Amino acid sequence: MSEARSGRRDVKHQRSNTGGVFSRKELLERLACDPWDQDSLVVAPLLNRKDVLDSDSIDLRLGSHFLLPKTTQKPFFSPDESTSTSLHMRVHVPLGGYLVVPAHQTVLGSTFEFIKLPYDASGEILTKSSVARTFIVVETAPWIHPEYRGCLTLEIANVSNTPVLLYPGRTIGQLVLLHVARPDAPGGRLKGSYFGPVYPEAPTFRNPEKDLRAIGVRATRILQEHLVPRRRTKRTQ
Amino acid sequence: MQSPLEALRHEAASLYRLVDFIATHLQEQESTYTYLESTKNFFAHIRRLAKKTEDDLNKTVQNAKIKPNRIEKLYRPAVTIFTDKWTTLHTFIKPATDAHTLSIPGPLISLAEQSLQRIPGFDNCTIVVLLTPELMYFQNTVQGREKLPENTALVEVPYSQGPNFFTNLVVFHEIAHFVFARASGRAFGPGAVIKRLISKIEAVIEGQAGLARRELGGKLWARERMMAWTEEMFCDLFALRVVGPAFSFAMIDLLKLAGLMNDRTEIIFALDHPSPAFRMKEHRALLTADGWWKEVQELEAEHVALMSRLAAIATEKYRLEIGDAPKRSRLVTAFVKEVMPSVRSAVNSLTRGSAASVQDFVSTRAHVQKCLANGIVPSALVSRPSLTPTPFSIINAAYCSYLTSLPSLMSKLLGQDPRVIGHRKNWTQKIEAWTQKSLEDFELIKGARV
Secondary structure (H helix, E strand, O other), X not given: OOHHHHHHHHHHHHHOOOOOEOOHHHHHHHHHOOXXXXXXXXXXXXXXXXXXXXXXOEEEEXXXXXXXEOOXXXXXXXXXXXXXXXXXXXXXXXXXXXXXXXXXXXXXXXXXXXXXXXXXXXXXXXXXXXHHOOOEEEOOOOEEOOOOEEEXXXXXXXXXXXXXXXXXXXXXXXXXXXXXXXXXXXXOOEEOOOOOOOOOOOOOOOOHHHHHHOOOOOOOOOOOHHHOOOOOOOOOO | OOOHHHHHHHHHHHHHHHHHHHHHHHHHHHHHOOOOHHHHHHHHHHHHHHHHHHHHHHHHHHHXXXXXXXXXXXXXXXXXXXXXXXXXXXXXXXXXXXXXXXXXXXXXXXXXXXXXXXXXXXXOOEEEEEEEOOOOOEEEOOOOOOOOOOOEEEEEEEHHHOOOOOHHHHHHHHHHHHHHHHHHOOXXXXXXXXXXXXXXXXXXXXXXXXXXXXXXXXXXXXXXXXXXXXXXXXXXXXXXHHHOHHHHHHHHHHHHHOOOOOOOOOOEEOOOOOOHHHHHHHHHHXXXXXXXXXXXXXXXXXXXXXXXXXXXXXXXXXXXXXXXXHHHHHHHHHHHHHHHHHHHHHHHXXXXXXXXXXXXXXXXXXXXXXXHHOOOOHHHHXXXXXXXXXXXXXXXXXHHHHHHOHHHHHOOEEOOOOOOHHHHHHHHXXXXXXXXXXXXXXXXXXXXXX
């Protein structure tokens, strides 16, 4: 019998008895499943397995691609369909290099590892304590839904008063899995947005009037860039 | 009236300014973007050339002040030589600085470089990508003349295709051009193989009775055609051997995108390229001989059907681009029947150590495709050492998925409709990104503690 099959059998056997946070044993069992199995946990590549697996979490590394805030010529940023990517500048820092995050700035990075969660588990990503103690805060939206797959986009904020270096490939966060009490049946259609990214992704928005119409708002004021009133200057003579 | 010395200073200062701009431009680009190691080395070489040119210009002007009678005969011609050199170099710099790691598939280029370095005598060779405005791939051959590093393949990639993964498999064909050109000048190793090939062409041309030496369609003209076709077929088969069937699929996609493969042009032998029909016939034959064809012939993709249809076209149907005088048709037949066996044998002997393994593909393909069909990177398979695919197995399996399984992948996702081509484009990019990520991961895993 293959390792994968035996792993899967154990998982099914234990599922009804478990609750709360996944233990190292459960994490290992889920990692041993076939990647495409509904029960499987994928963390690819899982480098230095002994070092990154804790009793109830897996350390995740920082990826090589970043989105930095762009200084634009536009007077404002409107989160809608047309402008969602105008706020970011893509940067690649290869393994062995570093990114300088200036004081009080936030960048978008991603995990080096590609994650796939089981259908019956949610995930949470936490800043590694050693990283947090350098006043780097990872994630303001740390919840990961069951069956998610992709490299996780991380909001990385430097809240210190000094620039901090980030080295791709070093551990930056911890992934904790939690059992979902009564999960949806596996195999349903997954949400297409944010599915399977391998780089940090800029947000996607619908136009505000579309979102608001869905809750019954009939008219939405849209501020268009070319309609921003110019300040009039008085002639002195 | 300006003195000759002053005119020389003016001319030298203009060139100095150009060279200085290029050096500064390189510095700015390198501080903004990340480049592959080979490109960084190329830039370092250009910066050294720039420094040397600046020093030489200073010396030239100083010497001219001491010996003004030599200005017209010695010093101005010297500046002209420097200018000519930089006029050519100028055309490479911008395409090379555009080719940073955000605009090209770095892991694929690194893989191509590793394949190149496995050929005997090419172990120190590198690849520098240039993004070109042409919608075609080229291997630039001016390096010897312009004092660029002799071991550097300058591969021009269409800028619109730069970030794509699959189309850029055509880069392997361009690398083969570099191998052909570099080996042609050497008597040993790969050089001897190419030399034998060229001797065969000479013999075939000499044997063509009725070809006059100088007329259009004569022997000199025929030799040029044969040489060009031979090199193209060598490059196709070389790339096919190294990559596998994904190279044929990429070639078909590119030729169609560039408008070079349609009912009207498919049987036409151009002056410098064999007909697409003949190329695909040879692709199919090599894939069959190597055991690949039976693995991909059942794919429900137009590419496979097209290759079969083109392979069935008889040699007699091929036509030359310009007219079709009987003696020129005989040339095509002579190329197909007499030269091609030598091309196949040359490719066989040069790719012995670098051919993609069909056995590995067969044993890992299903797993790679299952990963991709479920939106998972194939490097997830690393936990099963027995199922760990080689990079080329991943590439071939991923191309098969791209050709046949996009609708199935998209059907698993809310709001994604395979009939909407914008959606298909997005998921093509995702499959390419997963494939590329897997190559990166496996490269890292090779040297890491797993």
